[in-house]
Amino acid sequence: MLVVPNFINVKLLDIKKMKIILNNISKTLMLGFFMMFAFACEDPDEKPILTFDDAIKGSYPRVTAEVGTALVNPNDLASVSFGYSVEFVDETKGADVTEYKFTMIYDGGAEVPMPGRTYGPSDFTTNSDGFASMTIDPFTATELAGLAGETITAANVGKSFTVKSYLTKGGLVFGSGNASSTITGPAFAGRFDQNFPIACPSEMYVGEVSYVGDYSMGWGGGASGVAGTTSIVDNGGGNFDFADWSFGSYLAGYGCCTPGGTFGFTDLCGQVTFETAVTDGYGDSWDLYFNFSADKTVLTILSDNYTYNSSYEKQSAVITFPTAQTWECANCIELADFPS
Numbered sequence: 001m002l003v004v005p006n007f008i009n010v011k012l013l014d015i016k017k018m019k020i021i022l023n024n025i026s027k028t029l030m031l032g033f034f035m036m037f038a039f040a041c042e043d044p045d046e047k048p049i050l051t052f053d054d055a056i057k058g059s060y061p062r063v064t065a066e067v068g069t070a071l072v073n074p075n076d077l078a079s080v081s082f083g084y085s086v087e088f089v090d091e092t093k094g095a096d097v098t099e100y101k102f103t104m105i106y107d108g109g110a111e112v113p114m115p116g117r118t119y120g121p122s123d124f125t126t127n128s129d130g131f132a133s134m135t136i137d138p139f140t141a142t143e144l145a146g147l148a149g150e151t152i153t154a155a156n157v158g159k160s161f162t163v164k165s166y167l168t169k170g171g172l173v174f175g176s177g178n179a180s181s182t183i184t185g186p187a188f189a190g191r192f193d194q195n196f197p198i199a200c201p202s203e204m205y206v207g208e209v210s211y212v213g214d215y216s217m218g219w220g221g222g223a224s225g226v227a228g229t230t231s232i233v234d235n236g237g238g239n240f241d242f243a244d245w246s247f248g249s250y251l252a253g254y255g256c257c258t259p260g261g262t263f264g265f266t267d268l269c270g271q272v273t274f275e276t277a278v279t280d281g282y283g284d285s286w287d288l289y290f291n292f293s294a295d296k297t298v299l300t301i302l303s304d305n306y307t308y309n310s311s312y313e314k315q316s317a318v319i320t321f322p323t324a325q326t327w328e329c330a331n332c333i334e335l336a337d338f339p340s
Helices: 006-042 141-148 249-254
Strands: 060-068 081-089 097-106 111-119 132-135 160-169 172-174 193-197 207-217 222-236 239-242 265-268 271-274 277-279 285-292 298-305 313-320
Touching: 060 160, 081 193, 097 141, 111 141, 141 160, 207 249, 222 249
Parallel strands: none
Antiparallel strands: 060 081, 081 132, 097 111, 097 160, 160 172, 160 193, 207 222, 207 313, 222 239, 239 265, 265 271, 277 285, 285 298, 298 313
């Protein structure tokens, strides 16, 4: 006769009890599910699951028109005026939007409210496509600067104002912080925030200019009366250079090349500053001197390089603009002060 050890009987008993417990839990869960289902069918306002149709969808302002330029020109603050029209886009075409308001941030500082820039349904109209919509009164430099407590001058160039907007719907607030890049990108034209950079439209001429120049090498050789044309190139952000900073002299002296490197100049609100100590693409250092004629049509440049071949290269060029310029030269000197 086979005798089963007591510890095996105990294990079998535990397994049997566990099966009974799990079976009872399953029955309880099934009963609970059917009770919830029956209760939900009896009272639709007590559904245990939030469906997509019942969820509150967001809304966003889509730009339909613009007026003016969102650029704060410190030299002409009175000209700053930028407004736009929007329609509120959601599944009800904006019918449930209860508030549309604006705030402002200056140079990454604190967000402040904009008095008189909170709107409600009484300010909205319905456009031809059936969307709730409105035209926003233009923002001005006076308004923005006043809220920031700033007197805007050329010293503020590089900073900006950011006007932020928010839509309220169903008690929830929607802004740029919870809007995807798809919504605010060009495809959907959504706009919660509008940036107003402080900058000056450049007054620098961009295009072809003519030149006549001389080029000499300290070890002998060079060229004189080199004439031709080159372009002033806009590199963005108020930064410019000449397409050929040798003004034909490298071609005349070496039969090739243009001097790449740190040559360039900037236009900051009509004040043009030229680089005067530069390094070319070959690692040679140059000293540059500039003179701008009184009639603002001729720029004279003298370039000295004392590092190449333990001697020097010297180049002078007279650049003629096709029209008189309106910018001022911030670091030009008199021709008499050019080194000989």
